[in-house]
Amino acid sequence: MDRSIFLVRHTRTAMPEGICYGQTDTDVAGSFKSESAAIAEKFKDLSFDLIYTSPLKRCIKLAGFLGNTFVHDERLAEMNFGNWEGIAWDSIFSTSEGKDWFANYTRVRCRGGESFQDLIARVSSFLTEISAKQGNILVVTHAGVMRAMLVSLGLAAEENVFGIAIPFGCILKIAKQYEYKIDVI
Numbered sequence: 001m002d003r004s005i006f007l008v009r010h011t012r013t014a015m016p017e018g019i020c021y022g023q024t025d026t027d028v029a030g031s032f033k034s035e036s037a038a039i040a041e042k043f044k045d046l047s048f049d050l051i052y053t054s055p056l057k058r059c060i061k062l063a064g065f066l067g068n069t070f071v072h073d074e075r076l077a078e079m080n081f082g083n084w085e086g087i088a089w090d091s092i093f094s095t096s097e098g099k100d101w102f103a104n105y106t107r108v109r110c111r112g113g114e115s116f117q118d119l120i121a122r123v124s125s126f127l128t129e130i131s132a133k134q135g136n137i138l139v140v141t142h143a144g145v146m147r148a149m150l151v152s153l154g155l156a157a158e159e160n161v162f163g164i165a166i167p168f169g170c171i172l173k174i175a176k177q178y179e180y181k182i183d184v185i
Helices: 032-042 057-066 089-093 096-103 116-130 143-152
Strands: 003-009 050-053 135-141 171-176 180-184
Touching: 003 143, 032 057, 050 057, 050 116, 057 135, 089 096, 116 143, 143 171
Parallel strands: 003 135, 050 135
Antiparallel strands: 003 171, 171 180
16 A cells, blocks of 8 residues: 655644744634635545644644544654744844854754754654555644655755745645655645
């Protein structure tokens, strides 16, 4: 049996736009029901053998909407931005530390947080663990995690992956037959 992994980014959050909120456990926006229903509609003809979710409530709520049984996995949490959590991105960028990080975010850790390389390592561990599992797997997670998975699977280059748009509610299908391929649903 072939296996497909469906990656879904959570719906809009209650956090104001422009605020850094990686592992901040923010709630979903008031548009949750309509956004979740639109995602569920895309999956109406599919069933999932396994559902995994980030432990953050914005993902848990969507996973609960899409299925009754799911597994929380800490490795699926968004990147940890450390001391910058809850601060406006514009304010972060205006500091010398912020400028240094933006110039090399793939390798440099946020103070008190992670680098993109740290996130890739976390996600690679998850992908290795599920590699032998069969059937359709749903993963409800975050844009950063989805990008780290694309890099880990060799579907995107680290230096270009942030050019891939992953809006709220985005679904990526990753199929493995002879090699991985990606489809946006």
